[in-house]
Amino acid sequence: MFRPYRHIVDIIRDLVWKALQKCKIDFDKDNIKVEETRSRIYGDFFTTVAFSVAKKYFGEKFRENAVSLAERIASKINKIKPSIIACVRAENGYINFFLDRGLFAKFVIEGISHEWEKYGVFTSKRRKIIVEHTSANPIHPLHIGHARNAFIGDCLARINQFIGNEVSRRFYVNDCGRQVAVLMYGLRKLKNLRSNGVKLDHLCGAVYSCTASLLEANKNLKKLMRIVGTFRNTLRKSISKEKHHSFVMETLIRSIALGQDEIAQKIKAIVGDSHEVASVVQEIENLIKNVKISFEILSSVASKWPRIYYRLNLRIDSNADTHIRRIMQRYERGDRETVSYIRETVSRILGAIINTLKILHITFDAFDWESDLIWKGLVESITNELVKRGYAYRDSETGALFLNVQKILTDFPEMREFYFEGKNRTIKIENVKNPVLIRRDGTSLYLLRDIAYAYYKLQSLKVDVSINVIGVDQKLEQKHVVLALRALGIKDVLSRYKHVAYELIRLPGRKMSSRRGQYVSLDEIVIEAIRRAYEEITHRCERLSNEQKYALAKEIAIGAIKYALLSQAPTKVITFDWKRVLDFEQNSGPFIQYAHARAASILRKISWKIPDKCDLSLLKTPEEFEVIYKLSKFPEVLEEVIGTHRPDLLVEYTNELAMLFNKFYQKHPVLKAENEELKKARLMLVATFRRVIATAMKLLGITPLYRM
């Protein structure tokens, strides 16, 4: 383990602490904050410890004391400092540290070359870890929302593996939900459906969207009809006194239903605005809005997949819901025919999904089927255990089985802060709502199966930590999972089960939805990106063969897509934009690949024979120093990424590193350096840079390119 940045910070902290002691000032060493300066005019590191001390010991005359204190500390440090710190200056209460750039260069580059491809590993602890990610419903193609999930999960898995953890990448196959049953129902209605060369996940996605949209539209229509009936009665009652003709009511209903707002307004004016009438009108208007939306969706789905849509439209049953529920029940029960049909279909769709991910260099170690958890009896035993321990109860009124979150929060105080996120003063435990685990009709909810799965991962697979990349919309549900695990006796659940929440990707103006067929599929993005990259390459390198060009274009395209999606903090909502995803300019995947290729090109010219001995302390120019300084922070960045689950920090780091290298490259010749010694030292710097950025890129899942 080599952590140069941290090493220097420790040295400085130690110096400051010793100086404080000499000044007879008592101050906790861990509270001495040493940071990187924002601008080099203030040196390379600084500390504000003088302010903290002044605040602690002198309330008034604060400023004077801080300033003079900083000066005293600085002069003390100057007497005892090691040679790697060139000088220490007090300015305005700040204490600034200037490195000896030559010694620093030697220290950092020698250290890195000792570790080489292992540089960046910041811990020696070995742990068994699961990273569960993507876990998309196996009924439609992946869209960019899933891509964000996959990239975050894959990056975290890669880093964990890199630092020496035993990592298992898992995909949770959600095959017991209603969605799968809906798809199966649709497929059955479309016997002998031909794929015509369409990838299976895309074909099934179309069937699913069409089926689900039709079902939703029917449901909304039925609801509307029902309420219109009620509305008539209400109106009759409230208007009869005024002896309006029923003709008026009919016209009102029709005008609302047809969206003739003006007419509706006029009639409402005549009828009058009793509360009763107003609320029913409101309800009808909402329902009509829903019906309208349903039909808009239907028309968009129909125009996308006319063949499937029209065939389905003719064949769908009026009681389709019953059929679907029956499919679910048969599957859960293990009915042989249903099982083999669903298993086979889902496996094939899953295969198509895996293919998409494989192109993006994302693979899995295991697929955990939801149905297996049920068939093995795990869900049942978890339920029994929760009941036995008194954390699940049957509600006499509703007949449903609830998870007793209130009791868990009462019994385990440490879970309160987690659940309320620090703001436990405003909410009371008795106001918390207990979630349902099993409905009255005996069907279980996702929550229960998710609890079983989480329990399985931690206890049966015996891992230290389970990292779960799941959208923020699941936040509450994930909290319930953690609470349930605590109730089941896992005491250290808070440190072992991590929900990595990421925001969803939106289409301009609306949410992405597989159910409604509104999405941009990952496959089409990949294809388009490769096409763009291929075009670009054709302009640049004419000599390459078509296969070589294609292979390069593929890696560049993948780099661009991954970069675009990983570069933003997971907490931010991304609105999808082709321009951003296909950006090959600066601050992009290809940009860092280009920097790597430039360094590789230099090294290729010396046949990769990196000088073994050279005077690294010759590397003193600002451009050289900045690259080295950035290199020294690599392990710290990885630690931060692991601690916060934020791959965007690594993306940012890599981009900055590439930028600094480009600046160095532009200004200082390497192979044509002023003298032989300097050339060797710069070659060493280039080799070290290439090594570190290659590691960083691999951790992001972006392929380092040697030519492009």
Added chain:
RNA sequence: GGGCCCGUGAUGUAGUAGGAUAGCAUGAGGGCUUGCGGAGCCCUUUGUCGCGGGUUCGAAUCCCGCCGGGCCCA
């Protein structure tokens, strides 16, 4: 109605365990190449850090209230 997240130049963003002149990219304008690969580099331009209070020597950062967007639960 209750809770969580986000709000930073025209656009997309970094910085939020308080610290110096708010960093970067895109866009726009100008310049650099017979080269260690120009998918690059340099310069110019654009900010009431959503709004209003408060705490502090010091606030984009912490506290309170509001506004806008997203999500979850009703």
